[in-house]
Amino acid sequence: MHFAAAAKAALEKRAGLINELRSVEADTTLSEAEKRERVERIDVDVRALEAEARESVERAEREAEVRSLAERAGGLVLPGPSGFRAGERDEAAELRAVARGELPGVDFDLRTATTGTAANAGNTKPVTFVAQVIEAMRERSPFLNRTRILTTGGGETMEWPVKNGRPTAAQVAENTAYGKSDGSWTKTNIGAYKYGVLLEATQEIVDDSALDILGILAQDAGEAVADKVVADLLVGDGSSKPWGWITRAAAGKTVANTAALTGDAVIDLQHSLLSPYRRNAVFMMNDSTLAVVRKLKDSTGNYLWQPSLQAGAPDMLLGTPVLTDPNVAPIGAGAKAIAYGDPSKYLTRQVKNLRVVRSDEYGFDRDVVAFKVTWRGSGDLFDTASVKTLVTTAA
Template identity: 30%
Template sequence: MSYYESKKLREERGEIVHQMHELAKQVKSEERDFTSEELEKWDHLEADERSYTSKIDTVERLERANSLVTDKEEVQEQYRSLKPRSNKSEQVTQRDWELALRGAAFRNTDNFTEEMDQACRKLKMSPSQGKVSFRAQSTDATQGGNTAGNEPIRGLEQALLSYGGLNSVATTISTATGNTLPYPTVNTTGQTASIIGENTEVTNTSVTFSQVTYGAFKYATLVQPVSLELMQDSSVNMMDFISNALVTRIARAQADDWVNGDGTGEPRGFLLDSSNGKTSDGTGVISYDDLVDLQASIDAAYDVNSVWLMNRSSEASIKKLVDDQSRPLWLPNLVPNSPTTLLGKPIVIDEAMPDIANAATPIAYGDFSKYIIRRVSGVDVRFLQERYMDLGAVGVIAFARADGALIDAGTNPVKHMTITGS
């Protein structure tokens, strides 16, 4: 993978985007809706554009990875510096996997042996840091057994589903404890100075402070029981998979709360405190004028760091819009590592945002660094060793404490669009 491959993919995607722009421009100039044939063509072009975007992202991620380590010998040398190599072969055996998995289960207990520790080191795992976790319930096919067998494929295809987005542009504060965290605010924008005459008494005034208080709501995954048989028989390295899966389950729940939380027993989603910057001119649809008005509703002091927030469905609708000069509003990231933009500002995709529909608030714009996410320590993964001992299994569960709310001192750093209709 090279820069030139990335450049070629971007050029090919640029041609597809050009065709999309020309199609939208033609429809706009003729003041009509898309025909069924044009919609079909558009859908094909949009699918191709997404495919190229995915390929470009993969290439650039690989390029970044390759830039970190380019020599296999360097990797081996780094590993040798962590643990002296013995004269014995370093080939990983089934016994190593079994010992490492047991080591992960019995970490920080009297049952954790030196042999388990050596197996964990050989597999580059660190149970003392909790960077391991376990498999599905049992060797039943759908509960993990499909990863075991005489000679299974040594891989695992996971279903993917996008989540988050707001988290990437919000401000995160990490604390060691979950004690109440007040965040002070003040609004003096309505106060100015004045010209006074000679020997004129100056009137006293005061500044009023307020605050937003952050707590620490406790998130938990369901218990993940893992049978001894599966720990011994699975040939797929699912340790990182399960560990990441537990974290992802918590992240998905939090991502929805950052947007839609009602503040009662859960964080305050930003839509609860953002103000309405624009009500769409049309019923159930968004127009170019609507987007311009929403963007203009944000004060220039916040506009410097402002971005658009919407889900993929809303972005697809906006891709078809052009301005009064038949120029597309949506522009792809043709420059490596640059974001897709709308009216000159980056688009952040968050699938927790509502779809375009009557009375919905599908698009927001503003400075989302004013949304504060408070986290307490990290994700805590626990191993329930005694609870399932009579079943020959170990339970795994993860917890995390967090809160979130929009900081608005009074001048509305984030605003949303409300779609006309009921």
């Protein structure tokens, strides 16, 4: 009998003895000596059953702990090349195992990836697959890394609160009721949409361990997936796709055309956003708009643009980081040409982790193996006051 079942059976027997014990104590036909004798005998059996149940439970717990340890041990990667510590995951070895057919597929956690340099086919420097995918995605748009990322175990539709307004306070006189002021809240439904790409590699590339197949796949996969995912997270219309950060943003400043896009207009946009949101805010625009903004000067003839002097650090505009993305609309009629806000108020929901699966059958006749890279998720803005846009009414 299983330990848990044995513990349950012992406890059920104990419960029966407890009922019998109560019956003995309530029996008026028995003398006190007879009651004491029976109670003592039953009590011995009760204690024995308690000990049996306790021992079974402890054994069941130890068994469960051993199973858990076995599962955890099964997820560990065997020691790889020198430089990998015990227990450290060797993602390169895992993907090579997938390529050789030793594993059907692997999951890579986007949240634990470290930045790496994307490599080309001739690079043999060992870097992690996930790091290269993330690097490619970051190169396409640094916006994704600044959003709030929520990883869920399933892709069911998720309700999320959206803050549309703030409560207001007022002075309250002595012995006077407080005025009621509710914040404005609504809800949004965040689903999960699947994004993916299928990559092919010849068997010769797979078999050649000196060739950085990870660099090839990671660069191509990261760029392909990021191009589509980030586009929807920025400008998606919510119809079978996420609601975009810029799509949800309200206008903070409107100008007529390129000539009206002045330094003062950018300052007006910045101050259309409440000061608490300005602490983590960024400017976002495409490169054609950036070319106009970089030429803006203040009243003394100094450029508002402040180029970064440190590698990896963003350029600055009015003391605020500037991000560029090709999905932001260029200056034109009704275009949201510049966004200014806090990306952390945007929720990026991803389902599980980035998944890579290998198939031998897909290109069997051409001696080609295929790698399928999949990302599932969605997103929406959960604080509508956290981002504003500069809108142009003409080109």
